[in-house]
Amino acid sequence: MLLAGVPMNWMIRWAGPFPLFVKEGKGARITDVDGHSYVDFCLGDTGSMFGHSPKAVVDAVSRQVRRGITMMLPTEDSIWVGRELGRRFGLPYWQVAMTATDANRYSIKIARMATGRKKILVVDGCYHGSVDEALVSLENGRVVPRKGNLGAPIDPAVTTKVVEFNDIEALERALRPQDVACVLIEPAMTNHGIILPDPGYHEALRELTLKYGTLLIDDETHTLCCGVGGYTREYGLDPDIITMGKPLASGVPVAAYGISRRVTDLVFDRIHDDEDESGIGGTLSGNALAVAAMRATLEKVYTEANFRKMMPLAERFSKGVEDAIVSEELPWQVTRLGVRIEYSFMPKPPRNGSEVDAHKDSELEKLMHLMALNRGILLTPFHNMALISPATKREDVDLHTGVFQESVSALVR
Numbered sequence: 257m258l259l260a261g262v263p264m265n266w267m268i269r270w271a272g273p274f275p276l277f278v279k280e281g282k283g284a285r286i287t288d289v290d291g292h293s294y295v296d297f298c299l300g301d302t303g304s305m306f307g308h309s310p311k312a313v314v315d316a317v318s319r320q321v322r323r324g325i326t327m328m329l330p331t332e333d334s335i336w337v338g339r340e341l342g343r344r345f346g347l348p349y350w351q352v353a354m355t356a357t358d359a360n361r362y363s364i365k366i367a368r369m370a371t372g373r374k375k376i377l378v379v380d381g382c383y384h385g386s387v388d389e390a391l392v393s394l395e396n397g398r399v400v401p402r403k404g405n406l407g408a409p410i411d412p413a414v415t416t417k418v419v420e421f422n423d424i425e426a427l428e429r430a431l432r433p434q435d436v437a438c439v440l441i442e443p444a445m446t447n448h449g450i451i452l453p454d455p456g457y458h459e460a461l462r463e464l465t466l467k468y469g470t471l472l473i474d475d476e477t478h479t480l481c482c483g484v485g486g487y488t489r490e491y492g493l494d495p496d497i498i499t500m501g502k503p504l505a506s507g508v509p510v511a512a513y514g515i516s517r518r519v520t521d522l523v524f525d526r527i528h529d530d531e532d533e534s535g536i537g538g539t540l541s542g543n544a545l546a547v548a549a550m551r552a553t554l555e556k557v558y559t560e561a562n563f564r565k566m567m568p569l570a571e572r573f574s575k576g577v578e579d580a581i582v583s584e585e586l587p588w589q590v591t592r593l594g595v596r597i598e599y600s601f602m603p604k605p606p607r608n609g610s611e612v613d614a615h616k617d618s619e620l621e622k623l624m625h626l627m628a629l630n631r632g633i634l635l636t637p638f639h640n641m642a643l644i645s646p647a648t649k650r651e652d653v654d655l656h657t658g659v660f661q662e663s664v665s666a667l668v669r
């Protein structure tokens with residue numbers, strides 16, 4: 257029997273007394289086992305950002321599944337994928353992992369190896385997967401374990417420094433002792449609501465990390481929603497390492513991390529060591545099936561042409577929510593990041609995780625999600641987040657606008 261009856265423990269926390277059990281996902285829709293159909297704006301919390309089972313990926317996976325799933329040897333697709341990731345994201349060396357969590361773990365190890373330092377730095381309210389060092393919070397200036405993290409191996413204050421997003425002074429204070437191997441950060445925060453960087457924040461972050469000899473790891477897993485080269489390409493960032501996962505192979509488990517020449521020069525000899533037990537990678541990492549799915553996604557699905565279709569719909573979604581907020585004079589706001597949209601119960605866009613926490617209303621959030629679900633719309637749990645896929649239609653967006661307007665009107669009466 258599955259623990260808590262679901263394949264991941266937190267799935268019992270979807271709005272409503274039980275999660276939907278899915279019969280099928282296709283394009284931007286899912287159908288549950290009772291035959292109800294929903295427009296899916298959750299899209300597997302980004303894993304299916306390009307729609308469920310895109311044809312090009314289904315075809316590539318079907319082909320590869322007959323030619324070997326996992327051989328623990330490279331296929332030619334891996335060469336194509338490495339080059340293509342380099343072309344898009346501007347870093348020369350790439351490696352494949354199974355999950356974004358793993359890509360982050362391995363990148364942290366590489367940063368430690370390259371700098372000889374132990375600590376990492378993250379921002380309050382971050383999420384980088386189940387990486388123990390990053391499951392931390394800032395409480396009255398102290399680093400404490402994230403509430404709910406099970407069996408943390410050691411006190412995270414030993415491994416991790418935490419500052420607020422957009423706080424350049426705190427960042428410099430934390431980096432000055434020169435004991436931080438890397439900053440691990442999303443270019444724009446997406447796991448505590450969408451929090452955009454202040455103008456000049458990334459320039460300062462890069463300058464300070466270089467000044468104090470700390471590597472900069474940009475976690476692009478969710479910010480791939482900004483375009484075909486993520487936030488990095490869209491806004492011209494220059495990190496040492498980039499990590500990503502989730503939609504890279506349209507939901508087939510795979511992740512990747514890119515590394516600069518400067519960093520690979522520092523660690524290459526160790527990676528080539530005959531005695532290598534680096535703690536990086538696993539038997540299934542880079543398996544032929546996952547790499548074939550990643551190639552098909554990059555070639556046919558995660559494309560400029562699809563972003564040209566998705567962006568106007570994301571703007572339309574955001575405007576629909578904004579208009580309803582204004583019409584009901586609610587002190588709420590909506591923020592868009594590429595094809596990702598999120599509204600929150602606060603009057604102005606947040607600048608950091610603490611501002612989000614101060615306005616969090618889990619009951620209201622659940623109610624909004626349940627109202628949407630009962631009207632045929634699936635949103636991401638614990639967030640008011642929506643994603644637009646290439647399969648999302650204008651009518652889907654307009655359905656959400658109508659349901660959102662109806663819900664907020666009912667709430668204020």
Ligand SMILES: Cc1ncc(COP(=O)(O)O)c(C=O)c1O
Nearest residue numbers: 355356357383384385475477478
């Ligand atoms: C920014 C970011 N990085 C990494 C991860 C971890 O992804 P996974 O759970 O697929 O390992 C997540 C998951 O939500 C994420 O939001």
